[in-house]
Amino acid sequence: MRFIVLIKQVPDTAEVNVDPATGHLVREGVSSILNPEDRHALEAALQCAGQGDQVVAMTMGPTQAVDVLSEALGMGAHRGVLLSDRFFAGADTWATSYTLGKAIEHLGPFDLVLCGRQAIDGDTAQIGPQVAEHLGIPQVTYVTALRIEDGRVRATRDLGGTLEEVEAPLPALVTVLASCNRPRYPELRKLLAACEARAPIQLLDAADIGVMADHSGLRGSYTRVVKTFAPKVGRETTVIEGSATEMAGRLVAALREKNVL
Numbered sequence: 001m002r003f004i005v006l007i008k009q010v011p012d013t014a015e016v017n018v019d020p021a022t023g024h025l026v027r028e029g030v031s032s033i034l035n036p037e038d039r040h041a042l043e044a045a046l047q048c049a050g051q052g053d054q055v056v057a058m059t060m061g062p063t064q065a066v067d068v069l070s071e072a073l074g075m076g077a078h079r080g081v082l083l084s085d086r087f088f089a090g091a092d093t094w095a096t097s098y099t100l101g102k103a104i105e106h107l108g109p110f111d112l113v114l115c116g117r118q119a120i121d122g123d124t125a126q127i128g129p130q131v132a133e134h135l136g137i138p139q140v141t142y143v144t145a146l147r148i149e150d151g152r153v154r155a156t157r158d159l160g161g162t163l164e165e166v167e168a169p170l171p172a173l174v175t176v177l178a179s180c181n182r183p184r185y186p187e188l189r190k191l192l193a194a195c196e197a198r199a200p201i202q203l204l205d206a207a208d209i210g211v212m213a214d215h216s217g218l219r220g221s222y223t224r225v226v227k228t229f230a231p232k233v234g235r236e237t238t239v240i241e242g243s244a245t246e247m248a249g250r251l252v253a254a255l256r257e258k259n260v261l
């Protein structure tokens, strides 16, 4: 079986802020990490894979995104694929998922595509479902447990308080939640091997995967981010004075006035 895991390099959002003057993300000095849920997607693939199966980690991004592929190889992926081309720059989710879908088709037959539910920078949770649409395969989202049985993926979906058992024929795509598993740490030996020039990481550009320039990147995007800004959070503080009974009475009156009570 062949598992393809889509992984994304994202800024460590714990360190990212929005510049209030320009509305742009301040990325200077911010480190990049493997999107947290993608680590769980990779762990799920590694747990499902048996002897002779292949786990391929794929990312689309600038050349430095190779770092997340090295990390994936360190965790146990058999090979990595980096999709990088100036034509891919500025892609919205449609152009991103189209490009990922074309690259998956380019690699040949596959059984299961795994993604994180969402990336912590874009936060749309659209890529997984859109890639499945581009490939014309079933999709199972919000997966918290999965196994492969009799040529089918059997998965438990967590719908926030309700669990749903779903099965789909292969090939299929699943997006996983962090509750799915506990990812293993990369092994030092594998990490060092992944950073060598002969590491099994393939670089593909738009021509390699047959992506037309006007279908990818900014030109292939139907949507534009018009503005990014941090909402102003205003707070009004009122100090209530008096005896305990008076303060309680004034508090109740103030809450009634605001229709809270």
Ligand SMILES: Cc1cc2nc3c(=O)[nH]c(=O)nc-3n(C[C@H](O)[C@H](O)[C@H](O)COP(=O)(O)OP(=O)(O)OC[C@H]3O[C@@H](n4cnc5c(N)ncnc54)[C@H](O)[C@@H]3O)c2cc1C
Binding pocket: 006, 007, 008, 035, 037, 038, 041, 058, 059, 060, 061, 089, 090, 091, 092, 093, 094, 096, 097, 100, 114, 115, 116, 117, 118, 119, 120, 121, 122, 123, 124, 125, 126, 127, 128, 223, 224, 225
């Ligand atoms: C309207 C709009 C305009 C945008 N314009 C730009 C722009 O000009 N420049 C720019 O840099 N970005 C832009 N983006 C962001 C970019 O489109 C998204 O980061 C990208 O499409 C992935 O979407 P997401 O981060 O919401 O991923 P999600 O859908 O939240 O990710 C779900 C999962 O999909 C997989 N995945 C997501 N992205 C990748 C990837 N690149 N490679 C491999 N797997 C992946 C991962 O498994 C991930 O966990 C734009 C986004 C929108 C909505």
